[in-house]
Amino acid sequence: MKRLTLTLCAMVLAMASWAVSRDNYTVIISLDGFRWDYPEAFDTPFLDQMAHDGVKAVMTPSFPSKTFPNHYTLATGLVPDHHGIINNNFVVRKTGKVYSLSNKETRTDPQYYGGDPVWLTAKRQGVKTATVFWVGSDVAIQGDHANYWHDYLTEGNMPYTARCAEILRLLCLPEQERPHLIMAYFEQPDRSGHKNGPICHETRRAMESMDVLLDDLWQGIKHLPYGAKVNLIVTGDHGMTWLNPERQINPAQYLDPAWIESIHNDFPVMINASKPAYVNDIVHALKGVDHIRVWRRSEIPAYLNYGKNENMSDIIVLPDVGWYFSADKLKNKGSHGFDHTCSDMWVAFRAIGPDFKRGYERQGTFRNVCIYPLLCHLLCVDPSPNDGSLNEVSDLLK
Numbered sequence: 232m233k234r235l236t237l238t239l240c241a242m243v244l245a246m247a248s249w250a251v252s253r254d255n256y257t258v259i260i261s262l263d264g265f266r267w268d269y270p271e272a273f274d275t276p277f278l279d280q281m282a283h284d285g286v287k288a289v290m291t292p293s294f295p296s297k298t299f300p301n302h303y304t305l306a307t308g309l310v311p312d313h314h315g316i317i318n319n320n321f322v323v324r325k326t327g328k329v330y331s332l333s334n335k336e337t338r339t340d341p342q343y344y345g346g347d348p349v350w351l352t353a354k355r356q357g358v359k360t361a362t363v364f365w366v367g368s369d370v371a372i373q374g375d376h377a378n379y380w381h382d383y384l385t386e387g388n389m390p391y392t393a394r395c396a397e398i399l400r401l402l403c404l405p406e407q408e409r410p411h412l413i414m415a416y417f418e419q420p421d422r423s424g425h426k427n428g429p430i431c432h433e434t435r436r437a438m439e440s441m442d443v444l445l446d447d448l449w450q451g452i453k454h455l456p457y458g459a460k461v462n463l464i465v466t467g468d469h470g471m472t473w474l475n476p477e478r479q480i481n482p483a484q485y486l487d488p489a490w491i492e493s494i495h496n497d498f499p500v501m502i503n504a505s506k507p508a509y510v511n512d513i514v515h516a517l518k519g520v521d522h523i524r525v526w527r528r529s530e531i532p533a534y535l536n537y538g539k540n541e542n543m544s545d546i547i548v549l550p551d552v553g554w555y556f557s558a559d560k561l562k563n564k565g566s567h568g569f570d571h572t573c574s575d576m577w578v579a580f581r582a583i584g585p586d587f588k589r590g591y592e593r594q595g596t597f598r599n600v601c602i603y604p605l606l607c608h609l610l611c612v613d614p615s616p617n618d619g620s621l622n623e624v625s626d627l628l629k
């Protein structure tokens with residue numbers, strides 16, 4: 232009996248030690264392509280200060296390590312196979328339409344966005360929310376948006392200083408109107424990572440200017456009368472790795488065009504066969520080719536959490552890290568989308584504020600599906616069903 236009482240006391244104490252206040256605010260910034268080691272490789276004093284005064288960790292993306300699938304995973308806590316945005320571009324099997332980040336009609340169609348993004352979870356429970364360009368936030372998911380949101384299509388060229396000014400404006404609203412969650416997106420350092428490669432002079436410059444920008448934002452936040460109540464999380468969607476024209480495999484060497492209905496030369500490459508019988512031909516033609524792995528949709532290994540979605544292609548081809556399976560001429564020096572367990576795809580995570588430990592460096596990675604339950608916890612709202620776990624990240628909290 233005594234032991235049971237002690238155990239219960241310990242459990243209550245453990246829970247109380249990461250209890251949060253509904254008065255607090257959380258700003259989460261996504262830097263697209265914020266590879267886990269950029270703050271080690273480059274000169275980023277603000278991110279270093281965040282590690283010193285807050286929490287430093289490394290997060291693994293979900294597969295595939297692409298922008299749309301992962302931003303929407305961060306928002307919903309669901310792996311792409313479960314929320315439906317299975318790649319930046321994919322064929323919708325029932326209609327033959329192509330969902331694409333660059334096709335306004337499909338990108339803004341709520342039917343493709345499953346799950347419950349945190350800006351809606353919290354809003355339904357009476358917490359005001361705001362987004363500044365997060366993937367999915369300008370789509371009327373469940374017929375609704377965050378309390379405050381911006382349209383990437385019409386405003387996406389908003390300068391970064393204006394995005395930070397918008398975050399501060401939102402935090403300066405009268406208390407009744409002020410959002411407790413602000414989610415904001417920046418295209419860098421992904422743009423530079425693609426154009427110039429991950430660890431290089433130009434990406435250093437891009438990353439270091441983001442560091443200055445975030446420092447200014449944090450100074451602005453700290454000077455608010457309630458600045459001490461604001462948590463700031465800086466993270467991203469995936470990492471980046473080098474590509475090289477010498478590591479290109481041309482599908483035309485192996486595949487008969489008559490076998491193929493559609494092929495999306497993304498990472499992973501998604502192939503639909505023109506007739507069911509050709510699935511075997513395609514798989515046999517590619518099995519054994521060096522530097523790629525090929526699977527029928529039913530054979531995708533379980534650790535990728537991929538393949539059950541209704542829009543999954545007949546076949547996926549996953550090049551080894553740094554390899555490129557396409558007939559198109561290589562345009563970029565860097566890319567991502569590879570196996571998410573490869574460290575080049577991992578993401579940096581920094582957090583500072585009243586609910587986070589000070590000077591804590593987490594050992595071992597955590598999965599990005601845990602961001603959704605973490606945000607729900609910080610906002611004191613009940614999460615919808617998700618693939619993450621608050622326990623996996625509770626060590627980050629005070």
Ligand code: AMP
Nearest residue numbers: 297298299332364365366367383418421
């Ligand atoms: P990728 O590197 O190909 O995975 O995709 C990155 C690109 O996604 C960026 O260059 C952005 O321009 C684009 N992007 C990010 N968020 C949005 C959005 N909400 N709507 C449309 N495009 C976006």
Ligand code: ZN
Nearest residue numbers: 263264298468
């Ligand atoms: Zn991205």
Ligand code: ZN
Nearest residue numbers: 264298421425
């Ligand atoms: Zn990218």
